Amino acid sequence: xAKLKGKQLEASTLIEVLIAMVIIMVVFSxxxxxxxxxxxxxxxxxxxxxxxxxxxxxxxxMESGSxxxxxxxxxxxxxxxxxxxxVAPAMQLLEIRANxxxxxxxxxxxxxxxxxxxxxx
Numbered sequence: 001x002a003k004l005k006g007k008q009l010e011a012s013t014l015i016e017v018l019i020a021m022v023i024i025m026v027v028f029s030x031x032x033x034x035x036x037x038x039x040x041x042x043x044x045x046x047x048x049x050x051x052x053x054x055x056x057x058x059x060x061x062m063e064s065g066s067x068x069x070x071x072x073x074x075x076x077x078x079x080x081x082x083x084x085x086x087v088a089p090a091m092q093l094l095e096i097r098a099n100x101x102x103x104x105x106x107x108x109x110x111x112x113x114x115x116x117x118x119x120x121x
Contacts, residue, residue: 050077050098050105057081057096058108065114067094077105090114 012020053074061067061081072079077100084093094112098105 046100047105049075050100053077054079054096054098054106054108058110061094061096061112062110065112076101084109087111 057072057079067081067083070081072081077098080097080099082095082097084095086092090113092112092114093109095107095109097107
């Protein structure tokens with residue numbers, strides 16, 4: 001202890017510490033903004049799953065030749081199948097829209113050749 005009495009310890013002032021903290025906070029806030037943009041802009045597993053489910057629904061409609069259900073809910077995702085417009089007497093343009101908790105998650109448009117049975121209904 002006798003050695004410390006003669007020497008004066010150097011330290012940072014409170015203002016220097018506060019300025020350093022503000023600079024660190026600004027850098028971290030910019031980094032967090034960039035990180036959240038990268039996460040929200042990337043292809044998530046959920047989007048891939050919704051795309052695969054829409055493709056599966058498209059195949060089912062193509063195989064059956066008609067729309068069995070106009071509204072379908074799978075894994076908390078709402079799928080709406082609708083006729084956009086008739087293209088020809090035996091052809092229709094269909095659209096499958098997906099909404100994930102009210103947010104549009106994707107859509108697919110395709111041509112469907114109608115069966116003779118579905119034209120009678």
